[in-house]
Amino acid sequence: MNVELRNNLVDVFLETGRAHHAAFAATDGVDPEWPIWYAEHLQTPIADALRTPFTKSQLIYCLMDADFEQTARAPESDWPEFYAKQFIERYAQSPAPAKDKLALYHSRSCPFCVFVRSAIDRLGLDVELREIFEDARYRDQLVAARGRATVPVLRITSPDGEERWMPESRDIVRYLETMSERSN
Numbered sequence: 403m404n405v406e407l408r409n410n411l412v413d414v415f416l417e418t419g420r421a422h423h424a425a426f427a428a429t430d431g432v433d434p435e436w437p438i439w440y441a442e443h444l445q446t447p448i449a450d451a452l453r454t455p456f457t458k459s460q461l462i463y464c465l466m467d468a469d470f471e472q473t474a475r476a477p478e479s480d481w482p483e484f485y486a487k488q489f490i491e492r493y494a495q496s497p498a499p500a501k502d503k504l505a506l507y508h509s510r511s512c513p514f515c516v517f518v519r520s521a522i523d524r525l526g527l528d529v530e531l532r533e534i535f536e537d538a539r540y541r542d543q544l545v546a547a548r549g550r551a552t553v554p555v556l557r558i559t560s561p562d563g564e565e566r567w568m569p570e571s572r573d574i575v576r577y578l579e580t581m582s583e584r585s586n
């Protein structure tokens with residue numbers, strides 16, 4: 403369980419509960435239409451916290467469901483804690499897995515580079531293009547890593563910073579195709 407997210411949601415529920423109580427002070431918080439009022443006030447903070455869009459109707463359903471579950475399973479528990487846990491378990495988006503960063507060292511005129519660039523376009527991949535004759539830094543990086551300036555070379559940087567330099571246009575295209583299949 404993501405503790406920071408849970409605490410964040412508990413705070414959101416508590417604050418909204420206080421605001422609701424203040425708004426319905428005349429009836430000491432009694433409001434038979436409470437899910438509608440809560441959905442109105444929770445829509446933005448809940449969607450932001452869980453990184454999931456909610457319509458008000460969905461939120462009304464989720465709130466009523468949490469109320470039902472709490473009454474049935476844990477009537478003694480603190481409702482903000484219970485709701486936070488249930489919302490996280492059922493509706494939180496898991497963070498997108500970190501991806502490798504890809505950069506292609508290439509030159510405009512090289513036919514092997516054209517072959518790789520057209521595969522990148524066809525597959526719709528996010529690959530940074532580094533033209534070694536337009537920016538001397540790219541040529542220097544390539545020579546420092548490989549001892550020569552032959553292009554194309556794909557630089558693959560993993561989320562933990564580990565690097566691979568992949569030469570050979572056919573190997574690069576094969577690698578990109580595999581990446582693309584995996585992400586579909």
Ligand SMILES: N[C@@H](CCC(=O)N[C@@H](CS)C(=O)NCC(=O)O)C(=O)O
Pocket residue numbers: 511512513514515550551552553554569570571572
């Ligand atoms: N077998 C390689 C051939 C790459 C190649 O010959 N690239 C040429 C440009 S088209 C090059 O960089 N020549 C300059 C050099 O090797 O320093 C591939 O398929 O990627």
